[in-house]
Amino acid sequence: MTMEDFHPDSLGLRDFDVDGAVRETFEQCQQETRAGFLRLAAGAGAAAMIAIGARPAVALANAPSPHDTAILNFALALEYLQAAFYTEADRIGALHGALAHQAHVVGMHERDHVKIFKSLLGTAAIKEPQFNFRGVTGNPSAFRSTAVAFEDLAVAAYKEQAPLIRSRSILAGAIAIHSVEARHAAWIRRLAGFLPAAKPFDDPLPDARVVDIVNSTHFVTLRKPHTTSQTAPPFTG
Amino acid sequence: MRQWMLVAGGFFLSVAATALISSNPSVSRRPDRGSSYRGASLTAMPSAFRTGRLVPLTNASSVTRWAPVLRTSVARRAPSFRSARAGTVPARTPEHTTNLVVADGEVVRHGLVWVHVPLAVLPNGTEGWLPRTSLGAWSFIETHLVIDRARLTATLFRAGRAIFHAPVAIGASGTPTPAGTFYIRDRLKGFADPFYGPLAFGTNARSPTLTEWPAGGFIGIHGTDQPSLIPGRVSHGCIRMTNTAITRLGELMPVGTPVTIR
Numbered sequence: 001m002t003m004e005d006f007h008p009d010s011l012g013l014r015d016f017d018v019d020g021a022v023r024e025t026f027e028q029c030q031q032e033t034r035a036g037f038l039r040l041a042a043g044a045g046a047a048a049m050i051a052i053g054a055r056p057a058v059a060l061a062n063a064p065s066p067h068d069t070a071i072l073n074f075a076l077a078l079e080y081l082q083a084a085f086y087t088e089a090d091r092i093g094a095l096h097g098a099l100a101h102q103a104h105v106v107g108m109h110e111r112d113h114v115k116i117f118k119s120l121l122g123t124a125a126i127k128e129p130q131f132n133f134r135g136v137t138g139n140p141s142a143f144r145s146t147a148v149a150f151e152d153l154a155v156a157a158y159k160e161q162a163p164l165i166r167s168r169s170i171l172a173g174a175i176a177i178h179s180v181e182a183r184h185a186a187w188i189r190r191l192a193g194f195l196p197a198a199k200p201f202d203d204p205l206p207d208a209r210v211v212d213i214v215n216s217t218h219f220v221t222l223r224k225p226h227t228t229s230q231t232a233p234p235f236t237g
Numbered sequence: 238m239r240q241w242m243l244v245a246g247g248f249f250l251s252v253a254a255t256a257l258i259s260s261n262p263s264v265s266r267r268p269d270r271g272s273s274y275r276g277a278s279l280t281a282m283p284s285a286f287r288t289g290r291l292v293p294l295t296n297a298s299s300v301t302r303w304a305p306v307l308r309t310s311v312a313r314r315a316p317s318f319r320s321a322r323a324g325t326v327p328a329r330t331p332e333h334t335t336n337l338v339v340a341d342g343e344v345v346r347h348g349l350v351w352v353h354v355p356l357a358v359l360p361n362g363t364e365g366w367l368p369r370t371s372l373g374a375w376s377f378i379e380t381h382l383v384i385d386r387a388r389l390t391a392t393l394f395r396a397g398r399a400i401f402h403a404p405v406a407i408g409a410s411g412t413p414t415p416a417g418t419f420y421i422r423d424r425l426k427g428f429a430d431p432f433y434g435p436l437a438f439g440t441n442a443r444s445p446t447l448t449e450w451p452a453g454g455f456i457g458i459h460g461t462d463q464p465s466l467i468p469g470r471v472s473h474g475c476i477r478m479t480n481t482a483i484t485r486l487g488e489l490m491p492v493g494t495p496v497t498i499r
Contacts, residue, residue, distance in 0.1 A: 064285075090294055091302065091377055094343060108291040116286045135350035135369035138343045173286030221374055225305035225335035227492045230427040233437040234331050235457030236412065236444050236473035 068170050071161050073126050076117040080128045082150050083110035089137040098191055099140055106184050113177055132221045144192045151185035156205035299379050299396050303493030304372040306336040312365025316344050316351030323365030324358040331452035332439050334423035357441035361415045378491050384476055384498040389468035393489055401489050403482035404468040412446050412473045421494045434460015434480045436487045440496055444474040
């Protein structure tokens with residue numbers, strides 16, 4: 001396969017777009033983030049501190065400010081998406097060889113990222129939505145394309161948000177994740193036959209553009225199945 | 238100007254990150270699936286992030302996946318729209334809940350993913366292929382219920398470990414409980430019929446004899462107002478257990494759980 005330049009804009013994620021629930025979810029995410037602001041501003045920092053860890057002094061020093069909480073929740077939303085994507089692919093088992101290995105290892109990383117963000121945010125963390133990847137995780141070709149898109153997107157999103165982080169300790173963690181996301185991007189780009197590093201400098205991607213791209217996937221679903229009822233059982237008895 | 242700032246900033250971040258990130262790799266180059274992985278220290282700079290041990294997924298053999306049926310669909314005998322019909326998969330169950338299917342495999346045909354599923358039709362054990370587009374999001378569970386018709390017991394396993402065990406009543410000789418592998422489709426509670434106890438699980442299993450039964454003669458797992466008949470072979474095919482047992486099972490068993498009746 002010929003190596004070639006490859007940009008997120010050309011990924012055609014909209015091909016997977018079906019019902020447009022992602023924007024709604026991200027809007028909900030933003031609302032919940034605002035609610036997190038209010039909770040923290042109202043002095044609920046103690047709750048966040050408890051959620052962060054066992055050592056109160058360290059936790060207090062690391063408790064995210066309302067400003068950083070919004071950024072962390074945005075990152076958490078992306079990590080939820082990636083973790084669910086790789087975990088589902090790993091569980092379904094339709095991938096093989098190097099691609100299966102990539103999904104297995106990267107899935108562990110993304111789940112760890114989710115765990116870290118959730119522990120840091122405590123009660124201010126947004127809830128995980130339900131994802132419907134619409135067959136992509138069971139289709140090696142579609143999985144590979146989508147994974148390239150997700151990793152390039154995550155790298156660009158972190159690059160935009162990292163300079164906005166005010167806490168040095170949170171910035172340190174964010175940089176550590178950003179570089180790992182870049183390694184993920186290079187790994188999957190190589191597997192997809194694209195240049196792992198296509199340009200000497202990467203551009204950041206504004207959060208609105210990130211939301212637009214994620215929205216185009218329609219991988220997030222808000223509709224939960226209705227599996228409980230008060231109907232009298234019609235069973236044979 | 239802004240571009241130069243971004244370039245300079247990006248260079249600075251790259252240098253800083255290179256200097257800060259630990260040289261200790263987080264994973265081996267070619268780890269085996271299922272082996273343990275160590276988390277890496279994040280940076281030399283004090284970080285708000287606390288890393289832990291990386292956790293691979295549990296053994297996939299104990300995991301079952303299910304998905305809701307988004308729209309009434311035709312299941313095919315092979316993964317093709319040209320293949321013969323294996324059955325219709327409605328979007329709703331007779332109990333007015335969202336219908337769901339479990340899956341044990343899929344293939345890609347002409348860019349379309351097809352999912353292999355057991356069907357809720359007679360004869361029990363009928364299987365078919367559904368296009369992935371007719372299903373919603375996958376959910377993954379690790380529970381498995383085993384009904385032993387010889388010993389008249391129900392045992393629930395989670396990740397291969399027994400977490401629930403209770404005596405049951407099964408079908409009488411004229412209305413037997415069918416053998417096979419099925420799954421839980423829904424849970425009913427809050428209804429006013431003491432015959433079924435406080436809780437009933439619906440399955441995709443059907444009575445091979447009571448084919449004219451209202452709603453299709455589906456087999457349920459439920460409580461009872463006659464606990465003295467448990468254990469026994471007294472039912473119309475359903476699996477009955479005491480109300481205490483079904484209530485406990487309701488706390489442990491999610492929908493989508495596979496049910497093996499042997």
